[in-house]
Amino acid sequence: xxxxxxxxxxxxxxxxxxxxxxxxxxxxxxxxxxxxxxxxxxxxxxxxxxxxxxxxxxxxxxxxxxxxxxxxxxxxxxxxxxxxxxxxxxxxxxxxxxxxxxxxxxxxxxxxxxxxxxxxxxxxxxxxxxxxxxxxxxxxxxxxxxxxxxxxxxxxxxxxxxxxxxxxxxxxxxxxxxxxxxxxxxxxxxxxxxxxxxxxxxxxxxxxxxxxxxxxxxxxxxxxxxxxxxxxxxxxxxxxxxxxxxxxxxxxxxxxxxxxxxxxxxxxxxxxxxxxxxxxxxxxxxxxxxxxxxxxxxxxxxxxxxxxxxxxxxxxxxxxxxxxxxxxxxxxxxxxxxxxxxxxxxxxxxxxxxxxxxxxxxxxxxxxxxxxxxxxxxxxxxxxxxxxxxxxxxxxxxxxxxxxxxxxxxxxxxxxxxxxxxxxxxxxxxxxxxxxxxxxxxxxxxxxxxxxxxxxxxxxxxxxxxxxxxxxxxxxxxxxxxxxx
RNA sequence: GCUCCGUUGGUGUAGUCCGGCCAAUCAUUUCGGCCUUUCGAGCCGAAGACUCGGGUUCGAAUCCCGGACGGAGCACCA
Numbered sequence: 001x002x003x004x005x006x007x008x009x010x011x012x013x014x015x016x017x018x019x020x021x022x023x024x025x026x027x028x029x030x031x032x033x034x035x036x037x038x039x040x041x042x043x044x045x046x047x048x049x050x051x052x053x054x055x056x057x058x059x060x061x062x063x064x065x066x067x068x069x070x071x072x073x074x075x076x077x078x079x080x081x082x083x084x085x086x087x088x089x090x091x092x093x094x095x096x097x098x099x100x101x102x103x104x105x106x107x108x109x110x111x112x113x114x115x116x117x118x119x120x121x122x123x124x125x126x127x128x129x130x131x132x133x134x135x136x137x138x139x140x141x142x143x144x145x146x147x148x149x150x151x152x153x154x155x156x157x158x159x160x161x162x163x164x165x166x167x168x169x170x171x172x173x174x175x176x177x178x179x180x181x182x183x184x185x186x187x188x189x190x191x192x193x194x195x196x197x198x199x200x201x202x203x204x205x206x207x208x209x210x211x212x213x214x215x216x217x218x219x220x221x222x223x224x225x226x227x228x229x230x231x232x233x234x235x236x237x238x239x240x241x242x243x244x245x246x247x248x249x250x251x252x253x254x255x256x257x258x259x260x261x262x263x264x265x266x267x268x269x270x271x272x273x274x275x276x277x278x279x280x281x282x283x284x285x286x287x288x289x290x291x292x293x294x295x296x297x298x299x300x301x302x303x304x305x306x307x308x309x310x311x312x313x314x315x316x317x318x319x320x321x322x323x324x325x326x327x328x329x330x331x332x333x334x335x336x337x338x339x340x341x342x343x344x345x346x347x348x349x350x351x352x353x354x355x356x357x358x359x360x361x362x363x364x365x366x367x368x369x370x371x372x373x374x375x376x377x378x379x380x381x382x383x384x385x386x387x388x389x390x391x392x393x394x395x396x397x398x399x400x401x402x403x404x405x406x407x408x409x410x411x412x413x414x415x416x417x418x419x420x421x422x423x424x425x426x427x428x429x430x431x432x433x434x435x436x437x438x439x440x441x442x443x444x445x446x447x448x449x450x451x452x453x454x455x456x457x458x459x460x461x462x463x464x465x466x467x468x469x470x471x472x473x474x475x476x477x478x479x480x481x482x483x484x485x
Numbered sequence: 486g487c488u489c490c491g492u493u494g495g496u497g498u499a500g501u502c503c504g505g506c507c508a509a510u511c512a513u514u515u516c517g518g519c520c521u522u523u524c525g526a527g528c529c530g531a532a533g534a535c536u537c538g539g540g541u542u543c544g545a546a547u548c549c550c551g552g553a554c555g556g557a558g559c560a561c562c563a
Binding site: 013027028029031061062063064066067120124128155156158159168169170171172173176177179180181182196198199200203218219220221222223224226244246247251296299300301303304305306307308309310312313315316317319320322323324328330353357358390392393394411414415421422423461462463464465466467485 | 496511512521523524557559
């Protein structure tokens with residue numbers, strides 16, 4: 001009889017083959033700010049370190065000078081901080097070049113790598129037929145000589161190849177490139193180096209030297225993991241546990257970093273934090289909380305099949321958090337002005353309404369009730385003539401033609417007539433609002449006077465409208481970014 | 486084309502390795518009801534899934550074969 005399966009803990013699934021503490025790394029290429037796909041790796045790494053103990057390494061993989069955005073180094077760290085992902089050690093690969101050279105040399109010396117001067121197409125042809133290229137069997141001394149000359153060679157003249165199985169059933173695995181010449185200025189090291197390691201080489205060397213126990217990476221690296229295993233073997237190193245997760249797509253934001261960059265350059269997007277983009281900063285700007293993203297990633301976990309995340313899902317998670325924290329305000333989008341005739345003197349004055357219905361200790365906001373008010377055009381139209389409309393916490397009115405008439409102030413009366421109960425703001429003292437929607441369109445309206453107390457970054461619940469984050473404040477208006485209902 | 490990989494309700498997941506306790510978990514979503522001067526939350530109730538076809542077996546979401554669909558890779562990017 002076999003033993004029973006272990007009982008799974010709720011939430012994030014366990015990492016395979018854990019013995020004691022783990023050493024994990026998050027290793028992005030600095031080509032732009034982090035996007036939602038990065039968040040998956042970052043959050044999972046963080047959570048696993050939290051679960052098992054150990055450490056998280058941040059490693060910036062900038063070994064292709066052409067694919068480095070100098071601004072990305074800082075943006076990525078900012079994004080990680082927003083995600084509340086901390087790292088215990090940080091490395092930048094462009095400052096570790098001598099290390100890669102040393103191991104490259106070693107690999108040549110043990111005859112597990114060779115300098116290849118074949119033209120790319122020729123090599124591919126041979127490779128596809130499982131044929132070694134002529135360089136493969138030249139003496140080690142020959143490779144060493146060429147290796148020493150590589151830094152003076154032109155781009156493409158020669159590469160260093162790792163010996164794998166030339167008959168490997170996947171052609172991609174056969175004798176892959178470890179080192180090559182790149183004639184481009186590196187944002188950090190300038191022209192100091194011309195010979196750069198390929199990702200598969202530097203990653204393997206680093207993962208080993210840094211003692212990484214588990215490698216969490218996207219399934220687009222499946223073949224790379226296979227390639228890297230050969231290098232571990234050649235050096236006699238222990239292979240870490242590879243975990244490949246699937247692609248993460250966000251509904252409506254299928255944009256890659258390169259497309260987003262293009263769009264920004266073309267002026268199509270306002271910047272990396274344009275609400276239409278899937279970057280961490282765009283999501284943050286929309287009032288999505290770090291907690292919601294973390295929960296989402298833990299729920300999705302590290303499984304290899306692809307996941308399409310809907311905004312409904314994100315909103316649901318986020319709402320549970322914001323509901324508790326967000327204070328309430330009245331916002332009137334697409335406003336129309338009403339002027340209540342015969343509003344009794346006794347009704348005119350300040351209406352108090354709690355900032356949060358479940359937390360009266362947070363206090364009240366004050367809404368001046370006076371004849372001239374804004375309500376939404378939609379509510380106005382829906383009500384039509386001769387039906388009661390209830391202004392929340394205030395009075396009942398009816399519309400007759402273009403006149404607005406005071407009806408009563410009794411809530412039950414409004415209820416009995418099935419009146420809509422709607423938000424309103426006074427004309428006097430309310431603040432202009434630009435509401436930036438997820439598709440970057442802007443809805444204009446007014447927010448109640450007490451919103452002047454808000455600070456940039458605050459997320460509020462605009463009653464009957466939804467959650468929004470205050471993005472900027474000027475003398476003439478407040479700009480909010482809409483999150484969700 | 487070649488090489489890998491995946492497919493559980495609308496969505497996201499658990500379960501698949503080691504077949505029975507799975508007429509399938511949890512969350513979200515949707516729809517009712519209660520409550521509530523917003524939305525929501527809360528409480529109660531409901532809806533909704535094992536990609537398909539064979540096979541093995543007393544028994545299959547789970548194992549085997551085949552198909553469909555989807556994805557990734559096939560670079561001197563990471």
